[in-house]
Protein backbone atom coordinates (compact mmCIF):
# COMPACT_ATOMS: atom_id res chain seq x y z
CA UNK A 1 0.00 0.00 0.00
CA UNK A 2 1.28 3.48 -0.79
CA UNK A 3 1.65 5.68 2.26
CA UNK A 4 0.92 9.39 2.31
CA UNK A 5 4.63 10.08 2.80
CA UNK A 6 5.35 8.13 -0.38
CA UNK A 7 2.72 10.12 -2.25
CA UNK A 8 4.26 13.36 -1.05
CA UNK A 9 7.75 12.28 -1.96
CA UNK A 10 6.56 11.09 -5.36
CA UNK A 11 4.86 14.40 -6.08
CA UNK A 12 7.77 16.33 -4.71
CA UNK A 13 10.19 14.41 -6.90
CA UNK A 14 8.19 15.28 -9.99
CA UNK A 15 7.81 18.87 -8.94
CA UNK A 16 11.52 19.26 -8.25
CA UNK A 17 12.66 17.78 -11.51
CA UNK A 18 14.87 20.24 -13.29
CA UNK A 19 13.97 22.96 -10.81
CA UNK A 20 17.12 22.93 -8.73
CA UNK A 21 18.03 26.36 -9.97
CA UNK A 22 15.21 28.10 -8.23
CA UNK A 23 15.33 28.47 -4.48
CA UNK A 24 11.55 28.79 -4.58
CA UNK A 25 10.84 25.36 -5.99
CA UNK A 26 11.91 23.23 -3.11
CA UNK A 27 9.84 20.67 -1.17
CA UNK A 28 10.01 18.22 1.85
CA UNK A 29 9.57 17.70 5.51
CA UNK A 30 11.98 17.23 8.41
CA UNK A 31 14.24 19.95 9.72
CA UNK A 32 17.91 19.54 8.91
CA UNK A 33 20.77 20.24 11.28
CA UNK A 34 22.17 23.61 10.31
CA UNK A 35 25.53 25.23 10.79
CA UNK A 36 24.63 27.91 13.27
CA UNK A 37 28.11 28.80 14.35
CA UNK A 38 28.97 31.64 11.93
CA UNK A 39 30.65 34.13 14.18
CA UNK A 40 33.29 35.91 12.12
CA UNK A 41 30.94 37.82 9.80
CA UNK A 42 27.22 37.84 9.41
CA UNK A 43 25.88 36.83 6.00
CA UNK A 44 25.04 39.81 3.82
CA UNK A 45 22.38 40.12 1.14
CA UNK A 46 25.22 39.61 -1.38
CA UNK A 47 26.18 36.35 0.39
CA UNK A 48 22.61 35.20 0.01
CA UNK A 49 22.56 36.02 -3.70
CA UNK A 50 25.86 34.21 -4.20
CA UNK A 51 24.52 31.17 -2.39
CA UNK A 52 21.39 31.17 -4.56
CA UNK A 53 23.61 31.32 -7.62
CA UNK A 54 25.70 28.45 -6.30
CA UNK A 55 22.60 26.28 -5.88
CA UNK A 56 21.80 26.88 -9.54
CA UNK A 57 25.16 25.41 -10.46
CA UNK A 58 24.71 22.21 -8.50
CA UNK A 59 24.73 19.20 -10.77
CA UNK A 60 23.73 16.75 -8.09
CA UNK A 61 20.20 16.71 -6.74
CA UNK A 62 20.53 17.29 -2.96
CA UNK A 63 17.23 15.55 -2.26
CA UNK A 64 13.81 16.89 -1.39
CA UNK A 65 14.50 17.33 2.28
CA UNK A 66 17.35 19.74 1.62
CA UNK A 67 15.50 21.55 -1.13
CA UNK A 68 12.52 22.10 1.12
CA UNK A 69 14.74 23.45 3.84
CA UNK A 70 16.40 25.82 1.38
CA UNK A 71 13.02 26.99 0.19
CA UNK A 72 11.86 27.73 3.73
CA UNK A 73 15.04 29.58 4.69
CA UNK A 74 15.00 31.64 1.52
CA UNK A 75 11.40 32.70 2.08
CA UNK A 76 12.11 33.50 5.72
CA UNK A 77 15.24 35.46 4.80
CA UNK A 78 13.50 37.52 2.14
CA UNK A 79 9.91 37.82 3.40
CA UNK A 80 10.02 37.01 7.11
CA UNK A 81 7.60 34.60 8.85
CA UNK A 82 5.19 32.61 6.68
CA UNK A 83 2.41 34.90 5.46
CA UNK A 84 0.51 32.55 3.14
CA UNK A 85 -2.85 30.93 3.88
CA UNK A 86 -2.51 27.25 4.71
CA UNK A 87 -3.03 25.13 1.56
CA UNK A 88 -5.68 22.41 1.52
CA UNK A 89 -4.83 18.86 2.60
CA UNK A 90 -4.80 17.58 -0.99
CA UNK A 91 -2.50 20.33 -2.26
CA UNK A 92 0.41 18.16 -1.17
CA UNK A 93 3.31 20.05 -2.64
CA UNK A 94 2.26 23.52 -1.46
CA UNK A 95 1.31 22.07 1.89
CA UNK A 96 4.83 20.63 2.29
CA UNK A 97 6.34 24.01 1.40
CA UNK A 98 4.00 25.86 3.72
CA UNK A 99 4.80 23.47 6.59
CA UNK A 100 8.53 23.95 6.11
CA UNK A 101 8.30 27.73 6.04
CA UNK A 102 5.87 27.91 8.97
CA UNK A 103 8.15 25.66 11.01
CA UNK A 104 10.69 28.48 11.10
CA UNK A 105 8.27 30.52 13.22
CA UNK A 106 9.61 33.96 14.01
CA UNK A 107 13.24 33.23 13.13
CA UNK A 108 14.83 36.63 12.32
CA UNK A 109 15.52 37.33 8.64
CA UNK A 110 19.27 37.72 9.28
CA UNK A 111 19.50 34.32 10.97
CA UNK A 112 17.55 32.66 8.15
CA UNK A 113 19.88 34.30 5.64
CA UNK A 114 22.89 33.10 7.56
CA UNK A 115 21.51 29.57 7.83
CA UNK A 116 20.77 29.50 4.11
CA UNK A 117 24.31 30.57 3.24
CA UNK A 118 25.83 28.08 5.70
CA UNK A 119 23.70 25.23 4.43
CA UNK A 120 24.61 25.91 0.80
CA UNK A 121 28.27 26.20 1.63
CA UNK A 122 28.30 22.92 3.58
CA UNK A 123 26.55 21.10 0.75
CA UNK A 124 28.44 22.61 -2.15
CA UNK A 125 31.42 20.28 -1.90
CA UNK A 126 29.10 17.29 -2.08
CA UNK A 127 27.32 18.79 -5.11
CA UNK A 128 30.39 18.94 -7.33
CA UNK A 129 29.77 17.12 -10.62
CA UNK A 130 31.26 13.61 -10.72
CA UNK A 131 34.63 13.43 -12.39
CA UNK A 132 34.08 11.14 -15.37
CA UNK A 133 36.48 8.28 -15.94
CA UNK A 134 39.23 9.66 -18.13
CA UNK A 135 40.39 7.59 -21.07
CA UNK A 136 43.77 6.14 -20.22
CA UNK A 137 46.59 7.34 -22.41
CA UNK A 138 48.58 4.26 -21.65
CA UNK A 139 48.60 1.63 -18.97
CA UNK A 140 45.94 0.81 -16.44
CA UNK A 141 43.91 3.52 -14.80
CA UNK A 142 43.92 3.88 -11.06
CA UNK A 143 40.87 2.50 -9.30
CA UNK A 144 41.12 -1.22 -10.06
CA UNK A 145 39.99 -3.29 -13.01
CA UNK A 146 36.40 -2.54 -12.14
CA UNK A 147 35.17 0.82 -10.91
CA UNK A 148 31.79 1.02 -9.23
CA UNK A 149 30.20 4.37 -8.50
CA UNK A 150 26.76 5.30 -7.27
CA UNK A 151 25.33 8.77 -7.66
CA UNK A 152 22.20 10.50 -8.85
CA UNK A 153 20.35 7.20 -8.39
CA UNK A 154 22.53 5.52 -10.99
CA UNK A 155 24.99 2.77 -10.08
CA UNK A 156 27.69 2.55 -12.73
CA UNK A 157 29.96 -0.45 -13.16
CA UNK A 158 32.91 0.47 -15.38
CA UNK A 159 35.29 -2.01 -17.02
CA UNK A 160 38.62 -0.36 -16.29
CA UNK A 161 41.41 -2.27 -18.03
CA UNK A 162 41.84 -0.04 -21.07
CA UNK A 163 45.32 -1.37 -21.82
CA UNK A 164 43.77 -4.84 -22.26
CA UNK A 165 40.72 -3.49 -24.05
CA UNK A 166 38.73 -4.13 -20.87
CA UNK A 167 38.96 -7.93 -21.11
CA UNK A 168 37.17 -9.56 -18.16
CA UNK A 169 39.34 -11.50 -15.71
CA UNK A 170 38.08 -14.15 -13.29
CA UNK A 171 38.33 -11.61 -10.49
CA UNK A 172 36.26 -9.12 -12.50
CA UNK A 173 33.46 -11.71 -12.98
CA UNK A 174 33.38 -12.07 -9.19
CA UNK A 175 33.48 -8.33 -8.62
CA UNK A 176 30.71 -7.64 -11.12
CA UNK A 177 28.51 -10.16 -9.31
CA UNK A 178 29.20 -8.42 -6.00
CA UNK A 179 28.52 -5.02 -7.55
CA UNK A 180 25.19 -6.25 -8.94
CA UNK A 181 24.22 -7.67 -5.59
CA UNK A 182 24.94 -4.32 -3.94
CA UNK A 183 23.17 -2.37 -6.69
CA UNK A 184 20.05 -4.50 -6.31
CA UNK A 185 19.78 -3.22 -2.74
CA UNK A 186 20.96 0.37 -3.01
CA UNK A 187 18.77 3.39 -3.78
CA UNK A 188 19.68 3.45 -7.46
CA UNK A 189 16.97 3.33 -10.09
CA UNK A 190 19.24 2.24 -12.93
CA UNK A 191 22.38 0.14 -13.14
CA UNK A 192 24.77 0.94 -15.94
CA UNK A 193 27.65 -1.05 -17.43
CA UNK A 194 30.21 0.84 -19.45
CA UNK A 195 33.87 0.76 -20.42
CA UNK A 196 36.77 3.10 -19.84
CA UNK A 197 38.87 4.08 -22.83
CA UNK A 198 38.63 3.04 -26.44
CA UNK A 199 36.79 -0.28 -25.95
CA UNK A 200 33.57 -1.19 -24.20
CA UNK A 201 34.95 -4.66 -23.53
CA UNK A 202 36.93 -7.32 -25.43
CA UNK A 203 35.08 -10.16 -23.71
CA UNK A 204 36.48 -12.93 -21.64
CA UNK A 205 40.18 -12.54 -20.87
CA UNK A 206 41.61 -15.42 -22.87
CA UNK A 207 44.31 -15.99 -20.28
CA UNK A 208 41.48 -17.19 -17.99
CA UNK A 209 41.93 -20.50 -19.80
CA UNK A 210 45.64 -20.83 -19.19
CA UNK A 211 46.06 -21.35 -15.45
CA UNK A 212 45.22 -25.04 -15.30
CA UNK A 213 44.95 -26.34 -11.70
CA UNK A 214 46.78 -29.51 -10.52
CA UNK A 215 43.46 -31.42 -10.87
CA UNK A 216 43.68 -30.87 -14.64
CA UNK A 217 41.79 -29.10 -17.46
CA UNK A 218 38.51 -30.89 -16.70
CA UNK A 219 38.43 -29.24 -13.30
CA UNK A 220 39.23 -25.88 -14.88
CA UNK A 221 36.37 -26.29 -17.37
CA UNK A 222 34.03 -27.33 -14.58
CA UNK A 223 34.83 -24.33 -12.37
CA UNK A 224 34.65 -21.95 -15.34
CA UNK A 225 31.21 -23.32 -16.22
CA UNK A 226 30.03 -22.77 -12.65
CA UNK A 227 31.43 -19.24 -12.64
CA UNK A 228 29.85 -18.40 -15.97
CA UNK A 229 26.49 -19.82 -14.96
CA UNK A 230 26.44 -17.87 -11.70
CA UNK A 231 27.58 -14.74 -13.47
CA UNK A 232 24.84 -14.86 -16.12
CA UNK A 233 22.25 -15.84 -13.48
CA UNK A 234 23.00 -12.54 -11.71
CA UNK A 235 21.95 -10.65 -14.83
CA UNK A 236 18.83 -12.78 -15.31
CA UNK A 237 17.73 -12.19 -11.73
CA UNK A 238 18.77 -8.55 -11.41
CA UNK A 239 15.67 -6.65 -10.24
CA UNK A 240 16.23 -3.18 -11.74
CA UNK A 241 16.64 -1.88 -15.29
CA UNK A 242 20.07 -2.65 -16.70
CA UNK A 243 21.60 -0.18 -19.12
CA UNK A 244 24.65 -0.72 -21.32
CA UNK A 245 26.50 2.44 -22.34
CA UNK A 246 28.53 0.94 -25.15
CA UNK A 247 31.31 3.47 -25.65
CA UNK A 248 33.30 1.44 -28.18
CA UNK A 249 33.82 -2.03 -29.66
CA UNK A 250 32.25 -4.93 -27.76
CA UNK A 251 33.36 -8.55 -28.09
CA UNK A 252 32.21 -11.96 -26.84
CA UNK A 253 30.37 -12.14 -23.57
CA UNK A 254 30.02 -8.36 -23.37
CA UNK A 255 27.86 -8.62 -26.51
CA UNK A 256 25.87 -11.72 -25.68
CA UNK A 257 24.85 -10.33 -22.29
CA UNK A 258 23.21 -7.35 -24.01
CA UNK A 259 20.19 -9.54 -24.70
CA UNK A 260 19.52 -9.38 -20.95
CA UNK A 261 19.72 -5.58 -20.78
CA UNK A 262 16.78 -3.20 -20.90
CA UNK A 263 18.50 -0.37 -22.73
CA UNK A 264 21.58 -0.51 -24.93
CA UNK A 265 22.94 2.87 -26.00
CA UNK A 266 25.84 2.73 -28.41
CA UNK A 267 28.37 5.18 -29.77
CA UNK A 268 28.56 5.08 -33.56
CA UNK A 269 32.14 3.90 -32.99
CA UNK A 270 30.94 0.70 -31.33
CA UNK A 271 30.99 -2.67 -33.06
CA UNK A 272 29.49 -5.96 -31.92
CA UNK A 273 31.45 -9.14 -32.44
CA UNK A 274 30.98 -12.68 -31.18
CA UNK A 275 33.90 -14.67 -32.66
CA UNK A 276 32.79 -18.00 -31.20
CA UNK A 277 33.40 -19.93 -34.41
CA UNK A 278 37.07 -18.93 -34.77
CA UNK A 279 37.60 -19.56 -31.06
CA UNK A 280 36.06 -23.04 -31.16
CA UNK A 281 33.40 -21.86 -28.73
CA UNK A 282 29.62 -21.69 -28.58
CA UNK A 283 27.29 -18.86 -27.46
CA UNK A 284 26.71 -17.87 -23.85
CA UNK A 285 24.88 -15.16 -21.92
CA UNK A 286 21.53 -16.66 -23.07
CA UNK A 287 22.21 -15.27 -26.54
CA UNK A 288 21.26 -18.56 -28.21
CA UNK A 289 17.75 -17.70 -27.04
CA UNK A 290 17.65 -13.88 -26.79
CA UNK A 291 19.31 -13.08 -30.11
CA UNK A 292 16.97 -15.04 -32.38
CA UNK A 293 14.09 -13.72 -30.26
CA UNK A 294 15.07 -10.05 -30.44
CA UNK A 295 16.17 -10.09 -34.03
CA UNK A 296 12.97 -11.83 -34.99
CA UNK A 297 10.34 -9.09 -34.89
CA UNK A 298 12.41 -6.63 -36.87
CA UNK A 299 12.99 -9.29 -39.53
CA UNK A 300 9.29 -10.10 -39.51
CA UNK A 301 8.22 -6.55 -40.35
CA UNK A 302 10.96 -6.13 -42.91
CA UNK A 303 9.93 -9.36 -44.56
CA UNK A 304 6.47 -7.93 -45.10
CA UNK A 305 7.90 -4.75 -46.58
CA UNK A 306 10.25 -6.95 -48.52
CA UNK A 307 7.59 -8.07 -50.98
CA UNK A 308 8.80 -4.99 -52.81
CA UNK A 309 12.32 -6.31 -52.89
CA UNK A 310 14.83 -3.68 -53.83
CA UNK A 311 12.74 -0.80 -52.46
CA UNK A 312 13.16 -1.49 -48.76
CA UNK A 313 16.34 0.37 -47.83
CA UNK A 314 17.10 -1.68 -44.74
CA UNK A 315 16.70 -5.17 -46.17
CA UNK A 316 19.78 -7.28 -46.17
CA UNK A 317 20.61 -9.60 -49.03
CA UNK A 318 19.97 -12.58 -46.80
CA UNK A 319 16.54 -11.33 -45.77
CA UNK A 320 15.44 -10.89 -49.33
CA UNK A 321 16.79 -14.22 -50.48
CA UNK A 322 15.01 -16.07 -47.69
CA UNK A 323 11.56 -14.63 -48.31
CA UNK A 324 8.91 -17.30 -48.45
CA UNK A 325 11.03 -19.95 -46.78
CA UNK A 326 9.39 -19.54 -43.36
CA UNK A 327 10.01 -17.11 -40.55
CA UNK A 328 11.81 -19.57 -38.32
CA UNK A 329 14.63 -19.87 -40.80
CA UNK A 330 14.68 -16.16 -41.44
CA UNK A 331 14.97 -15.24 -37.78
CA UNK A 332 17.61 -17.83 -37.09
CA UNK A 333 19.74 -16.80 -40.02
CA UNK A 334 20.30 -13.30 -38.65
CA UNK A 335 21.29 -14.51 -35.19
CA UNK A 336 23.32 -17.27 -36.77
CA UNK A 337 25.37 -14.80 -38.78
CA UNK A 338 26.60 -13.38 -35.51
CA UNK A 339 26.69 -16.35 -33.18
CA UNK A 340 27.85 -19.16 -35.49
CA UNK A 341 29.68 -17.35 -38.24
CA UNK A 342 31.04 -14.47 -36.18
CA UNK A 343 29.84 -11.62 -38.37
CA UNK A 344 30.82 -8.31 -36.79
CA UNK A 345 28.02 -5.72 -36.74
CA UNK A 346 28.37 -1.96 -36.81
CA UNK A 347 26.38 -0.01 -34.25
CA UNK A 348 23.81 0.89 -36.90
CA UNK A 349 23.46 -2.73 -37.97
CA UNK A 350 23.10 -3.85 -34.38
CA UNK A 351 20.40 -1.23 -33.91
CA UNK A 352 18.57 -2.45 -37.00
CA UNK A 353 18.76 -5.98 -35.58
CA UNK A 354 17.20 -4.93 -32.27
CA UNK A 355 20.35 -5.52 -30.23
CA UNK A 356 20.94 -1.80 -29.68
CA UNK A 357 18.28 0.64 -28.55
CA UNK A 358 19.78 3.79 -30.03
CA UNK A 359 23.02 4.93 -31.66
CA UNK A 360 24.59 8.34 -30.91
CA UNK A 361 27.42 10.22 -32.62
CA UNK A 362 30.59 9.55 -30.66
CA UNK A 363 31.23 13.27 -30.18
CA UNK A 364 28.03 13.75 -28.16
CA UNK A 365 27.56 10.20 -26.92
CA UNK A 366 28.41 10.65 -23.24
CA UNK A 367 26.53 13.92 -22.85
CA UNK A 368 23.36 12.75 -24.55
CA UNK A 369 23.23 9.37 -22.91
CA UNK A 370 23.86 10.54 -19.35
CA UNK A 371 21.35 13.36 -19.69
CA UNK A 372 18.78 10.83 -20.83
CA UNK A 373 19.58 8.44 -18.00
CA UNK A 374 19.45 11.14 -15.36
CA UNK A 375 16.00 12.10 -16.60
CA UNK A 376 14.87 8.46 -16.32
CA UNK A 377 15.94 8.34 -12.68
CA UNK A 378 13.35 10.98 -11.87
CA UNK A 379 10.56 8.54 -12.66
CA UNK A 380 8.81 6.96 -9.67
CA UNK A 381 11.26 4.16 -8.75
CA UNK A 382 8.67 1.66 -7.59
CA UNK A 383 6.75 1.93 -10.84
CA UNK A 384 9.97 1.49 -12.81
CA UNK A 385 10.86 -1.58 -10.81
CA UNK A 386 7.39 -3.08 -11.08
CA UNK A 387 7.26 -2.59 -14.84
CA UNK A 388 10.69 -4.16 -15.15
CA UNK A 389 9.62 -7.14 -13.04
CA UNK A 390 6.42 -7.87 -14.96
CA UNK A 391 8.35 -7.69 -18.21
CA UNK A 392 11.14 -9.97 -17.01
CA UNK A 393 9.22 -12.47 -14.85
CA UNK A 394 7.60 -14.33 -17.74
CA UNK A 395 10.82 -15.41 -19.36
CA UNK A 396 13.03 -15.84 -16.29
CA UNK A 397 12.67 -19.59 -15.87
CA UNK A 398 13.38 -20.11 -19.53
CA UNK A 399 16.48 -17.93 -19.35
CA UNK A 400 17.88 -19.98 -16.46
CA UNK A 401 17.36 -23.16 -18.44
CA UNK A 402 19.07 -21.66 -21.49
CA UNK A 403 21.97 -20.47 -19.36
CA UNK A 404 22.46 -23.94 -17.89
CA UNK A 405 22.40 -25.53 -21.33
CA UNK A 406 24.87 -23.03 -22.81
CA UNK A 407 27.31 -23.49 -19.90
CA UNK A 408 27.12 -27.27 -20.28
CA UNK A 409 27.99 -26.97 -23.98
CA UNK A 410 30.85 -24.59 -23.24
CA UNK A 411 32.32 -26.86 -20.60
CA UNK A 412 32.83 -29.39 -23.40
CA UNK A 413 34.04 -26.76 -25.87
CA UNK A 414 36.75 -25.48 -23.53
CA UNK A 415 38.23 -28.99 -23.46
CA UNK A 416 38.20 -29.31 -27.25
CA UNK A 417 41.26 -29.20 -29.44
CA UNK A 418 39.56 -26.48 -31.55
CA UNK A 419 39.27 -24.15 -28.60
CA UNK A 420 42.71 -24.87 -27.15
CA UNK A 421 44.39 -24.18 -30.50
CA UNK A 422 42.49 -20.91 -30.94
CA UNK A 423 43.48 -19.63 -27.50
CA UNK A 424 47.10 -20.70 -28.08
CA UNK A 425 47.02 -18.87 -31.44
CA UNK A 426 45.79 -15.66 -29.81
CA UNK A 427 48.26 -15.75 -26.96
CA UNK A 428 51.26 -16.74 -29.06
CA UNK A 429 50.81 -13.87 -31.54
CA UNK A 430 52.19 -11.57 -28.82
CA UNK A 431 54.74 -14.04 -27.51
CA UNK A 432 52.60 -14.75 -24.45
CA UNK A 433 53.23 -18.49 -24.64
Ligand SMILES: CCCC/C=C\CC(=O)SCCNC(=O)CCNC(=O)[C@H](O)C(C)(C)COP(=O)(O)OP(=O)(O)OC[C@H]1O[C@@H](n2cnc3c(N)ncnc32)[C@H](O)[C@@H]1OP(=O)(O)O
Pocket residue numbers: 163164165167168202203204205206207208224225227228251252253254275279281284426430
Ligand atom coordinates in the same frame (compact mmCIF):
# COMPACT_ATOMS: atom_id res chain seq x y z
C1 LIG B 1 34.33 -17.85 -17.28
C2 LIG B 1 34.54 -17.94 -18.72
C3 LIG B 1 33.51 -17.24 -19.52
C4 LIG B 1 33.76 -17.29 -20.99
C5 LIG B 1 32.83 -16.50 -21.73
C6 LIG B 1 33.03 -15.66 -22.76
C7 LIG B 1 33.53 -15.92 -24.12
C8 LIG B 1 34.08 -14.69 -24.81
O1 LIG B 1 33.98 -13.59 -24.36
S1 LIG B 1 34.81 -15.05 -26.27
C9 LIG B 1 35.57 -13.56 -26.75
C10 LIG B 1 36.95 -13.45 -26.20
N1 LIG B 1 37.60 -12.27 -26.72
C11 LIG B 1 38.32 -12.25 -27.84
O2 LIG B 1 38.45 -13.23 -28.53
C12 LIG B 1 39.01 -10.98 -28.17
C13 LIG B 1 40.49 -11.17 -28.16
N2 LIG B 1 41.17 -9.90 -28.49
C14 LIG B 1 41.32 -9.49 -29.73
O3 LIG B 1 40.91 -10.09 -30.67
C15 LIG B 1 42.04 -8.18 -29.90
O4 LIG B 1 42.85 -7.96 -28.80
C16 LIG B 1 41.07 -6.97 -30.08
C17 LIG B 1 40.36 -7.12 -31.43
C18 LIG B 1 40.06 -6.93 -28.97
C19 LIG B 1 41.87 -5.67 -30.07
O5 LIG B 1 42.89 -5.74 -31.04
P1 LIG B 1 44.02 -4.62 -31.10
O6 LIG B 1 43.39 -3.29 -31.19
O7 LIG B 1 44.98 -5.03 -32.14
O8 LIG B 1 44.70 -4.66 -29.65
P2 LIG B 1 45.64 -5.81 -29.07
O9 LIG B 1 45.26 -7.12 -29.62
O10 LIG B 1 47.04 -5.35 -29.21
O11 LIG B 1 45.20 -5.79 -27.53
C20 LIG B 1 45.80 -4.94 -26.60
C21 LIG B 1 46.17 -5.78 -25.39
O12 LIG B 1 44.96 -6.30 -24.84
C22 LIG B 1 45.05 -7.71 -24.76
N3 LIG B 1 43.72 -8.28 -24.94
C23 LIG B 1 42.74 -7.79 -25.69
N4 LIG B 1 41.66 -8.56 -25.60
C24 LIG B 1 41.98 -9.57 -24.78
C25 LIG B 1 41.27 -10.71 -24.29
N5 LIG B 1 39.99 -10.95 -24.61
N6 LIG B 1 41.90 -11.54 -23.46
C26 LIG B 1 43.18 -11.32 -23.09
N7 LIG B 1 43.92 -10.25 -23.51
C27 LIG B 1 43.31 -9.39 -24.35
C28 LIG B 1 46.02 -8.08 -25.87
O13 LIG B 1 46.57 -9.32 -25.61
C29 LIG B 1 47.02 -6.96 -25.75
O14 LIG B 1 47.83 -7.23 -24.65
P3 LIG B 1 49.39 -6.97 -24.72
O15 LIG B 1 49.89 -7.87 -25.81
O16 LIG B 1 49.91 -7.35 -23.38
O17 LIG B 1 49.56 -5.53 -25.07
